Every structure is written in C-alpha cells, then in structure tokens.
Amino acid sequence: MDGGPISVTRRGPVLVVRMDDGENRINDRWAEAMDTALDEVDAAEDPLALVTVGTGRYYSNGLDLAWLYGKGDEVMRSFVAAVEHLYARLIEAPYVTVAACNGHTYAAGAMLALCHDFRVMRADRGYFCLPEVDLGIPLTAGMDALMKHRLPPLTAHEVMVTGKRYGGTEAAAKQIVHEAVSEAEVLPRAIEMATEHAGKNRETLRAIKRRMYGTLLDLLRTGGGTAPA
Numbered sequence: 001m002d003g004g005p006i007s008v009t010r011r012g013p014v015l016v017v018r019m020d021d022g023e024n025r026i027n028d029r030w031a032e033a034m035d036t037a038l039d040e041v042d043a044a045e046d047p048l049a050l051v052t053v054g055t056g057r058y059y060s061n062g063l064d065l066a067w068l069y070g071k072g073d074e075v076m077r078s079f080v081a082a083v084e085h086l087y088a089r090l091i092e093a094p095y096v097t098v099a100a101c102n103g104h105t106y107a108a109g110a111m112l113a114l115c116h117d118f119r120v121m122r123a124d125r126g127y128f129c130l131p132e133v134d135l136g137i138p139l140t141a142g143m144d145a146l147m148k149h150r151l152p153p154l155t156a157h158e159v160m161v162t163g164k165r166y167g168g169t170e171a172a173a174k175q176i177v178h179e180a181v182s183e184a185e186v187l188p189r190a191i192e193m194a195t196e197h198a199g200k201n202r203e204t205l206r207a208i209k210r211r212m213y214g215t216l217l218d219l220l221r222t223g224g225g226t227a228p229a
Helices: 028-043 065-069 073-091 107-114 141-150 153-162 168-173 183-196 202-212 214-222
Strands: 006-011 014-019 049-053 058-060 097-101 104-106 118-122 127-129 165-167 179-181
Touching (some): 006 028, 014 183, 028 073, 049 183, 058 097, 058 107, 065 073, 073 107, 073 141, 107 127, 118 168, 141 153, 141 214, 165 168, 168 179, 179 183
Parallel strands (some): 049 097, 097 118, 104 127
Antiparallel strands (some): 006 014, 127 165
C-alpha cells in the first residue's frame, strides 16, 4: 500500500508501516489508513514481523485535538474508544512488532508506541511524553492499564502523574523504550530487532499475547473513551 498518510513496504521478512502525515496526528483519516495497513500486514506471508516508523521530527504527536474538539465531547469519547480498539489490535498482533520512534512520541502516539512488543528511540532529539495531566484529559481505564502493563511501576507513576518529557537516553534508562540510538540507526535497528523474531507461529503468538494481556485487552475493547474533564 502506497500513498495517503500511511504506506507499507517490505524489507525482507519485515513489513515497515511508515506514517508520513506531518505530525502524524491521529484522526479518522489516519485511523482508517492504519487499519488498512494492518490488514495488509495480516495478509502477508510468513516469515513476518512489523515495524512502524514516522517521518522527520515526529513518530506521532497524538490525537488530532483541533479536529476532535470541533466535534464535541461525545464524538471525542467515541473516537478515543475506536483508537483503543486499534491499540488492542496491535497488542495482540500475531507477529512481533517494533516501534521505531524517530522523533516526538506524544500522548496517544506514545500509547501507540507502547502497544508494540519493542521500542527503539532516537537518542539525540525528540521526546516521549504523556501530557494528558496537563491537557485536562483523564486517562481511560484501558490507557491506565496499558501504562501499568508496559512500564515499571515507578516509571508509570511518573509518566502519568507529571507529564514529564523524556529524551531517548532517559527513556531507555527508565525502561520506556528498549534502546536509544542515533537518528540514522533508529529504523535499521528496529528492522534488525524485528528480523530476529520474524516467523513466529502466528496462532501460538496470538494465544500467548491474549493470555498475557487479557485484562488489558478487555478494558481497551469495552471502554467508553474519554474527553476533557
């Protein structure tokens, strides 16, 4: 799939989903394109693993709040709930997934990265940040559970309560990401990591992920979204 805000290319056994829409803010157009991209990945032949990456300064700058605020709280809640379904889809993907965080990874974009099995982040520029506490947007039960499942307890607390920005090196030290590397190495290292784990049996891997994250998946799929407090 090429064109639009998201494209899919193959690099050996790895399918690279590239988000190429400026700040990669998550709106209805973006979400539809990501679902289509994941459909393409799901249909690919083995061996298979997935890498997602942004372009330029951004991995993803989170929800498209300007678009959402113009539609009212109910639409915002409904759309956030739909995004949580997308998170669940990534978490239980029947192949190994790696987020190549090439730049700013904020809010719903930070949560998107946390849905992957592994994360590689640029060390020299760009931040990981969950600023919802400062935006006045409460986390849903599913988002809260995502932080607690993917981050060490003290890190999850700090991330959610303070809205702190983490550069790549500190994010690696806090176990938010697995590695922090130079800009030129982000995508190649992510592809290397994905290649190492390509070709797992899909049914087995999906079953393992569903059992590991069953409670989290249920919360993401049954929540009612969120809107400004």
